[in-house]
Amino acid sequence: MLKYLGKHLILELWGCDPKALDDEKGIEKMLVDCVEACGATLICVRTHKFSPQGATGVAVLAESHIAIHTYPEYGYAALDVFTCGEHTDPYKALEVIRDFLKPKSIQIIDLKRGLMENGTFELK
């Protein structure tokens, strides 16, 4: 039996709305909305705006984290939605992300974190 501790979606977003990628307040709201959509619990959210452009935002969760780093000049955002616990679903963040950033393309890498056989880890 396989068991894992965390669900980590690596999202590569291209062709996003450059205005949204540079909107620090909008990014903060998107992160908070993602946390709620995933069924997770927010500990804190922190954003930072870079000059001349680009932003970073991280939501620290009771169930891991959600992070975004944006490059308006490339229409690109790197997003990580990492949640643990059976009550959370990181895929539920996708609709919130699509609505705000309007990416033309999303590449998803779906990683299971803390993967164990029989619920225990043994060094081979």
Place this chain on the structure above:
Amino acid sequence: MLKYLGKHLILELWGCDPKALDDEKGIEKMLVDCVEACGATLICVRTHKFSPQGATGVAVLAESHIAIHTYPEYGYAALDVFTCGEHTDPYKALEVIRDFLKPKSIQIIDLKRGLMENGTFELK
């Protein structure tokens, strides 16, 4: 020519020192030391201790983020070291992490984020 914007190491650490995994102050220091080792610039660091055990820590950087989520009961930590810019090297964090958490096993997934051909992204 391939160009990428970020270097993201996904680290699966097993067989760690359970005391270190539950040491919130020690985790905060490890994160700050990792930022320095990578050549990155710290914006803020936030940690949280869970009851009865486990901790989360996130360092927000001028060059993306470093995050850790620990499970002392499994000897496990999920670590992400994500830095952008040619002046940073996420691999430099490994020695700091090994010294503090003393993992028996480290699995590394090395992802390039924001990967482009010819320095531009084109929808196919």
